[in-house]
Amino acid sequence: MELNRELLLDLYSSMLTARFVDERIVDEYNNRNIRGPVHLSIGQEGIASGVLTSCRVTDCVVSTHRCHAHYLAKGGDMPEMVDELYGLPTGCCRGNGGSMHLFDRKVNMWGASAVLGGSIPLACGLAHSLKRKGDDICVAFIGDGGTDEGVFYEALNLTATLGLPVLFVVENNQLSTLTPLSKRQAQPDIAAKVRGFGIESVDVDGNDVIEVYSRAARLIASVRRDSAPRVLVANTHRLCAHVGPVIYQLGGIGGDDELEMKLGREPLNTFVTYVRDNCPGLLDAMDRRKCEILAAVDSAFAGAKERFAAQLAQTNLPAPPPPEPSRV
Amino acid sequence: MELNRELLLDLYSSMLTARFVDERIVDEYNNRNIRGPVHLSIGQEGIASGVLTSCRVTDCVVSTHRCHAHYLAKGGDMPEMVDELYGLPTGCCRGNGGSMHLFDRKVNMWGASAVLGGSIPLACGLAHSLKRKGDDICVAFIGDGGTDEGVFYEALNLTATLGLPVLFVVENNQLSTLTPLSKRQAQPDIAAKVRGFGIESVDVDGNDVIEVYSRAARLIASVRRDSAPRVLVANTHRLCAHVGPVIYQLGGIGGDDELEMKLGREPLNTFVTYVRDNCPGLLDAMDRRKCEILAAVDSAFAGAKERFAAQLAQTNLPAPPPPEPSRV
């Protein structure tokens, strides 16, 4: 696996874009104009960026309620995403989807289901159509909570039996809202279950974008080659509320020590540490990227807020309801 | 495992009852008064008899469309079953259930679903209620075709996680109607999948009732002890059409040689061979049982036919539709 400068910068930009967008959502959320539930990707960006940076634009993706990073890392249009959060007709789904259902056909981001496991069967079908045309593949993201659902196992069996080119990526943050994996799956080794279906499955540290990238690239190459499914179980930490604008907290799950540990291992931090230790010459370029991304995020939100205000002025929409408690 | 005379006779009677009832159904079916689809147990009786002879009457059972042997081996009332097939108000389900939905609460046979995998969740709930009261368990029968359904894996996980005393018995005849297991499950080792969920799973020759009995007895004892699920995968052959009155044929699946092999290994034959070789002194008692069972089956069908004729005379039911082709 050659990790050249460009690739490292791409991985960094990809993660940072997702991070900055999510952080900005938090900043803006109290204005109560992003009127919908937000399931942030903060802490988990390494997975989306690692996996999707190793994909072609013609590869397809489907996702879950927590789809911000997937959409962005697949190359989804960022201003259109922000407009979508503001419910604008210029949003990627013309205001129909919102935060949980980002969709950008142009880059083969085929949508996100807010029903657990719901997009998994779609991945099977997308892969079937791709297989008939060439060697593109489909990546299906699913949370560990989604792997409680029977349809996940139906899909493992179906893709293995029909020979469908799907890479399932399990984002294992060990949480389903506040319920830990250990309370939901007596045998919490998801990769072991997958292997029972005769499918190659690999665990990876989801907080290490470089490791994710290289594992994913290898698996994707295999999927392309033999049109058989693979599963990547990426272990990570959710550094935000399940839903709502609360970040860098763990809620009921774990104390200060644990938070510190997790913050230390979060993917951007891990990446910067790696670069500092291994190729410090990149840091300048990274800073430039950072500025560019910040500017792009600024501009996207500024535009969206302007359009939102204009739209609001034209309607007699009632005041938004008071905030609900975030589910950390 | 002590295999005393009584036990051997019970296993034999249990299998023979199911066999004779099913054979008699075939004999009577052409009269077109058993007006419903029949999924016979012929060839698979060793599983029902082996497993359920090692159960208490207070243990619960749920089953599938192919439920005749399960109902009978659990101690379900035979004449009431025959009446049910004839659609009589004296049937075990008062004519509501028919062949696919046998139910006898008196012996804790809690019904059968004709939706694949449909009764599996019920087993989880029955086990939950049993666990709160004592050490009775629930046995859930499912075909290999049923294990294609996602709900089977949900149930494995749920029982393992909540600690529910269920023995799942997979009747693996390697067929779902005419589709072989190998066409439906790329990895056809069902027990291996189960073990991925952290659940003990044992393969057994389902045509050897004595082996089924002893394996099941051990597993059931474990389930009772620790309220954790176990899975018995019993390999067998369906020696009849998927549905309809065609027996001792294999249809498209295999030729004469295969049929002869399978007939040679069918559970009653296997059992009789065993007895002849190991305890020939039992053969006389077996013959007496055989006569008793035949008489009981005769009487049940005679009674049912009489009641059917009486009922028919009172209605203006149209003539039955012409037979559909059996699906061998």
Next chain:
Amino acid sequence: MQVSFGEAIRLATVQVMEADSGAFVYGEGINDPGGFFGTTVGLIDQFGEDRCFDVPNSEECLTGFAVGASLLGAHPLFVNLRADFLLLAMNQIVNHAAKWPTMSGGQCNVPIVIRAIVGREWGQAAQHSGAYHALFAHVPGIDVLVPSTVKNAAGLLISAFQSERPSIMFESKLLYTLNDDLSLPIQPLPIGKGEIVREGTDLTMIAVSEQVHFAGQVADDLAKKGIQAEVLDLQCVQPIDSELIIESVAKTRRVAVFDIGWTGFGLSSEVARIVCESGAGPLRSRMISSGQERQHTPASCFREYEHYPLLDKVVTQLVESMG
């Protein structure tokens, strides 16, 4: 050409598959020599395992599989041996197939076709006799087809394949005994259009699927009593041909519905709503709703017989209602 109902469906499928390489067919046990009442016989031989294939018993996944395949332009047909099994796929049909086009803001279509057979007779019992078209008709974004004849089954299936929306076609098992002329190539029929199959002035009888034929018998009996019933064959329940219904009821000012399913929260209800909202009428008589009894289908032949509409009973009911 004289063909059976099943053969008509098969011919429509073949016609589509020959014209459209993106069309493919699958179902649990599709290789069965019976071929799903003859509807899939020979497809594998003609089109290969690539375009007609057997699958594991996994209804939910298989339904979403169709959705996914269709996003990239394929036209999948998922055949179900019983409509009851669609209940396992409800989440994919309602939460995904029906919603994806809207949720994406129009970035995709979901041109899938689902066929489902509605069991009846020979002890189908509670879990193999469900006629669940009303459930799907409630949900926006799904076309729900309920053909009644050799011709309209074939025509509707062609249209379903050509449509950009998900379609479900419910086929009553009783219809497989029908035979009729069918000329090739099969012409598509407009989705959402019903047909007047018998003209009359005293009463509008609205029917679907095999109940169209039953309604015909009822109309014959009524005619003997001097009552001229108009019989409408809806062919689709979603979209439903409100115009046709309103026009006929405005004329007869009496309405009866003949459904293959339960009446409550069903087609009868929807017809009543259309009538009440239209202001057509006012009705001269109580509306009559005929369908499955409000209970689960008993297995017993004696009991099943009474579970479905009986000619004499319905005729009497209608005559009484007309005073």
Next chain:
Amino acid sequence: MQVSFGEAIRLATVQVMEADSGAFVYGEGINDPGGFFGTTVGLIDQFGEDRCFDVPNSEECLTGFAVGASLLGAHPLFVNLRADFLLLAMNQIVNHAAKWPTMSGGQCNVPIVIRAIVGREWGQAAQHSGAYHALFAHVPGIDVLVPSTVKNAAGLLISAFQSERPSIMFESKLLYTLNDDLSLPIQPLPIGKGEIVREGTDLTMIAVSEQVHFAGQVADDLAKKGIQAEVLDLQCVQPIDSELIIESVAKTRRVAVFDIGWTGFGLSSEVARIVCESGAGPLRSRMISSGQERQHTPASCFREYEHYPLLDKVVTQLVESMG
């Protein structure tokens, strides 16, 4: 005692669990501090993990789990954060919970209770705003409850627990802002009985759930225009209180329905059927059906606002329909 809608549900649950050791509660994430809008808060502390427990995300299995447990006399309550997730359990609810008593020939009951929250506002979008009561009301054997107030939510939940039939209670998220008096012990309410919440002579407005309050506002506006609307709160849609509907419509000879779901093949349709079959009437005006627009709920606040009934629009529509 002044309590919130959520607290009323919690108190009813506690009351049942204290009296009946066979009652237990579970749901995905039930330990959440929010406690499903306050409805399950403290249950674990009071009754232990044995009787209030968190579960894997496996709706189909968890629903059949309730059925199985209930066969042996338990009274399970399965709480669902959104009604949309019931679609994953449709096979267990319809093919099993509703049918087992009949299929067994009366050998069992299935006294399970399912609670499901209907999302609205704050960008719930297409998959978190479903009001699917009509789907379940179509199927025999299931009681479908749609409470509208602190009092009737509590009373109906008690009755659902006491019933031998499966019950599903749909709770609109908007109702959680309600507060009202509730006296303990909570008295059960008859299942299948509606209530006249406002008397009137010109028009019958039939409503459920939060739409009862909306209908009240409509009635206020109409009163200002000299129109006296009678408002019925059905509380249950299955069984549905036909008698109450017919009696009121016979008096007013006008009907409007206010539903939280889609109107087609829904509650409006069923009300129309009841009216048309009863011979009450004939109606003096076109019936008006109000509910979610026939589309999938958009996420956008601008679009969602117009997806649900708007007071002025409905009032105008009603006035116009009355000529």
